[in-house]
């Protein structure tokens with residue numbers, strides 16, 4: 001029987017989480033020309049840049065107020081005023097996003113108040129300056145992005161003429177996922193407005209003339225215009241759910257918070273919702289993609305049926321992956337997130353009961369806990385980001401890499417897992433990782449008749 005277990009231990013061992021400013025930086029990267037200022041010590045900007053650059057293989061530009069021992073005692077007001085001025089004059093941004101850190105929150109710097117002072121002292125500065133609360137001792141990178149989105153929809157949208165577009169809040173996905181969502185909507189002739197679109201800034205090209213800001217992203221004007229869209233859909237409850245509710249209430253537009261469109265059922269639900277909100281029908285091309293995903297799942301059954309799987313990562317990702325695994329005939333045994341949300345656990349418990357799983361749902365947990373569980377009751381496949389490689393190596397099981405960060409492989413930022421085509425990618429990754437895992441699967445699939453007959457001869461002569 002499925003159950004929810006919340007970790008009681010106060011110390012995380014091998015955490016499956018990242019620090020909160022990373023989430024806000026990720027959201028700001030999706031706004032064309034926006035620059036992030038991390039109000040904290042230099043390390044609070046270096047760590048997110050380092051982690052993101054290793055995953056996305058792109059330069060990540062983030063400013064810092066470089067708090068020191070002195071500013072920790074006397075406050076970082078002067079540093080922040082100077083940082084905003086420097087960023088404005090040197091980078092010509094379209095928007096400035098100031099995020100707090102453990103340090104600036106602990107010393108109690110009033111960032112919104114300092115921004116108001118800056119605006120009074122510099123009336124010529126007209127770009128929006130947004131403050132986002134991101135102390136890492138409250139929540140994770142998920143909270144950082146969620147807080148950023150809520151701040152954006154509270155501050156920027158303004159009522160005007162209807163624009164005929166559909167607001168999409170993708171949450172924490174990959175650039176490949178955003179491109180896949182765009183492709184699906186194009187096939188339905190629906191014009192989206194993304195809050196926010198980090199697909200090109202985080203997976204850009206090489207240009208002879210380097211643009212002053214990374215190409216792509218949602219413009220500030222579009223964010224203002226998001227008040228005039230037909231409706232809003234959030235693709236993750238924990239990241240962007242609150243923002244969708246806020247937009248819906250503020251501008252009386254239909255809003256839906258859906259499960260992340262991973263797998264057949266969740267993608268069906270997404271497309272059906274888009275169809276209901278816009279009056280556009282699901283195209284034949286999308287129906288063909290659905291049929292191909294079903295075919296891939298049927299073909300995978302001979303390898304996958306009855307294998308146990310553990311999934312870890314960001315909450316909405318994990319829920320979608322668990323459902324896809326069950327659709328494939330796998331038996332999800334553990335689902336773990338470091339995020340603290342009872343609501344998430346209860347929702348996943350509903351999915352587990354609906355699909356008759358024996359699933360342990362580990363909330364606010366860590367990879368040490370998951371490893372202990374796997375040692376007690378082993379699984380055949382582990383699904384999650386690169387941080388799971390130590391468990392996979394120790395237990396001799398394959399790690400299917402998905403989520404963030406993936407730093408020990410190349411190009412995963414471009415891979416989509418959402419939609420029917422993303423589902424086909426995932427089914428392939430899961431089956432092939434299992435078959436690649438030496439003696440576990442692959443050996444039985446392709447027979448080496450010469451080797452086998454020599455081995456048989458050898459055995460007979462002994």
Ligand code: SF4
Nearest residue numbers: 019044047101102136
């Ligand atoms: S001090 Fe806090 S905000 Fe800074 S890097 Fe560490 S966890 Fe992140």
